Amino acid sequence: MHKIHLVxxxxxxxxxxxxxxxxxxxxxxxxxxxxxxxxVMNSDYAPLGAIHLFDYAEQxxxxxxxxxxxxxxIVRVGDTDNLLIVGSGSRKNRKRIILIPLTQAGLEIxxxxxxxxxxxxxxxxxEAAGVAEINLExxxxxxxxxxxxxxxxxxxxxxxxxxxxxNFWENQGNANLLIKRLIMPVNHTNVVxxxxxxxxxxxxxxxLISFTSENTDNAYDDGEIGDSYIAWISHAxxxxxxxxxxxxxxLNLSTIADAFKRQKVEGMCYQMSGADFMLHLVSDNDxxxxxxxxILLNF
Numbered sequence: 001m002h003k004i005h006l007v008x009x010x011x012x013x014x015x016x017x018x019x020x021x022x023x024x025x026x027x028x029x030x031x032x033x034x035x036x037x038x039x040v041m042n043s044d045y046a047p048l049g050a051i052h053l054f055d056y057a058e059q060x061x062x063x064x065x066x067x068x069x070x071x072x073x074i075v076r077v078g079d080t081d082n083l084l085i086v087g088s089g090s091r092k093n094r095k096r097i098i099l100i101p102l103t104q105a106g107l108e109i110x111x112x113x114x115x116x117x118x119x120x121x122x123x124x125x126x127e128a129a130g131v132a133e134i135n136l137e138x139x140x141x142x143x144x145x146x147x148x149x150x151x152x153x154x155x156x157x158x159x160x161x162x163x164x165x166x167n168f169w170e171n172q173g174n175a176n177l178l179i180k181r182l183i184m185p186v187n188h189t190n191v192v193x194x195x196x197x198x199x200x201x202x203x204x205x206x207x208l209i210s211f212t213s214e215n216t217d218n219a220y221d222d223g224e225i226g227d228s229y230i231a232w233i234s235h236a237x238x239x240x241x242x243x244x245x246x247x248x249x250x251l252n253l254s255t256i257a258d259a260f261k262r263q264k265v266e267g268m269c270y271q272m273s274g275a276d277f278m279l280h281l282v283s284d285n286d287x288x289x290x291x292x293x294x295i296l297l298n299f
Contacts, residue, residue: 003298004230006257007278010292015039016060018282018290020072020197020267022083024102029083030282031267032290034066035059038083038100045292051100051112060288068094070266071139071197074102075146075166086148087119089134095120097169122164122172129179132156137266138198141166142207142236145176149195149209158182159195159211163240182209183246193229199268200236201277204299207236209247210281212264225285228253228265256295263291270297 012018012030019033027048030039036059037050054061061067068088075084077099085098100114123134133156138149148162161180168175182195193211200207213226231250239245253260267282273296281293 005296007294009259012290016288017284021282034061070137073139089123117169140198140200142200151194181244196266197268207233
């Protein structure tokens with residue numbers, strides 16, 4: 001059993017719908033599924049500025065119009081590291097990814113540019129491979145592969161890992177595509193859980209997966225929020241060669257601290273902290289706010 005300890009929690013009342021978080025060169029990049037911007041913070045979660053993505057009058061983009069940005073990862077494109085942000089793909093306007101080149105620390109955040117790519121051709125291949133309902137809710141890099149998490153719900157309960165190329169949007173018809181079904185541990189509760197984020201820890205070859213329970217029957221509608229969980233898969237590099245991958249352990253975060261109760265954890269990244277791993281989580285409770293959690297994980 002891994003040891004998990006909550007270090008701190010912080011409410012961000014003016015940034016909506018936190019859905020993913022990444023750490024790069026001393027800065028956190030916080031994404032919201034209906035936010036106009038990417039929030040950039042320092043290592044203490046203090047705001048440094050924002051990267052503008054969409055022109056919209058309100059702070060939150062309307063549900064029918066949002067790209068529904070649900071996962072992010074740092075990927076190398078050419079000679080530049082980029083922040084890759086993935087739309088859920090659950091509706092036509094959500095079949096997109098955003099690519100933001102990450103500059104040296106001294107460059108003004110406000111001047112950072114981004115590109116948007118449509119992904120409908122790639123998503124058609126996922127459906128043709130047997131995934132009944134597209135709802136991409138997590139992304140991470142495992143060595144030279146990009147791994148996407150597809151979320152299940154009460155009607156379509158299977159969760160999948162989708163393994164592809166790190167630049168799949170450039171060659172959508174021929175990019176590598178492998179579909180892996182996730183299997184819960186035998187002692188798992190009967191509550192239906194859906195993938196909400198992926199995070200690969202390269203130092204010990206472990207894939208972390210966050211799951212949430214939500215009372216919804218489809219990939220579009222929100223529902224009553226239940227609990228959030230962290231799961232892990234050891235020896236992840238080898239496990240990704242299997243057609244079905246069994247989760248090693250699943251931990252209900254509400255059993256760690258009351259602060260996690262009724263929190264829908266949607267994003268996760270890590271830093272090294274001595275011999276331990278510091279995880280940074282973000283939750284979205286569908287009310288226009290985001291909450292950050294810092295937890296210490298000991299393997």
